[in-house]
Amino acid sequence: MTVTYRWRGDFDSAEVAALHAEGFGQPATPEDWWDRVNRHSLGWVCARAGGTLVGFVNVAWDGATHAFVLDTVVASTARRQGVGAALVAAATDGARAAGCAWLHVDFEPALQPFYDACGFIPTRAGLIAL
Template sequence: MGRVRPVTYTWRGAFTDAEVEALHAEGFGHPPTGSAWWARVNRHSLGWVCARAEGRLVGFVNVAWDGASHAFVLDTVVSSAGRRRGLGTGLVAAAVEGARAGGCEWIHVDFEDHLSGFYLESCGFTPTGAGLIKL
């Protein structure tokens, strides 16, 4: 497994759709869909964080918001070579700082049970009750 340090984290960093699509497909285990990531985040998001090592995109997180005080962490993904090395924690920390600088008072995250240690212990989120409807 290759080394992926040093890593730089950039709030609202530049990326190509192909870069994020490949990383997302790898991280979430689906074939690339050809999504227009750049247009989507520029239209709907407060910001996003790109993690790069030697110029290569190794992590990404999207920060959606309500246009006021609430931000939402979405699509946190790290390349397979970068996992369990602190990249995800760095991504979320940069997302929290970006949301704070953007004037938000709260940042929310939804996650599957197996990710609770990451979000609650490593990233410092507090557990809350939430609801979900699959559409």
């Protein structure tokens, strides 16, 4: 399968919602992903195979030097093929080109091999459930 990656690529909100529903095991929501990322994000990366959205990552930021990887998801048909790591690599390039000095990601122990494949180093962080 040939996959293309595009920083700030075009997408339809329904296809991102469907991809997230599959990837995170939840019902698809009618939210406007296009509006959300255009209002709040530094960028995003779309991965497509034959025109079908098979991966997505959102890159939020603080408006200065810190960017944050969120909502990383890969379609079940494209998993275990390096698509997730390639999404993060494209997100890294986009954040670096925008002048960011740091790219953060939330840590989940079960995802350590993925973080390693992407080049993240472990750090301690804090979290408050709201």
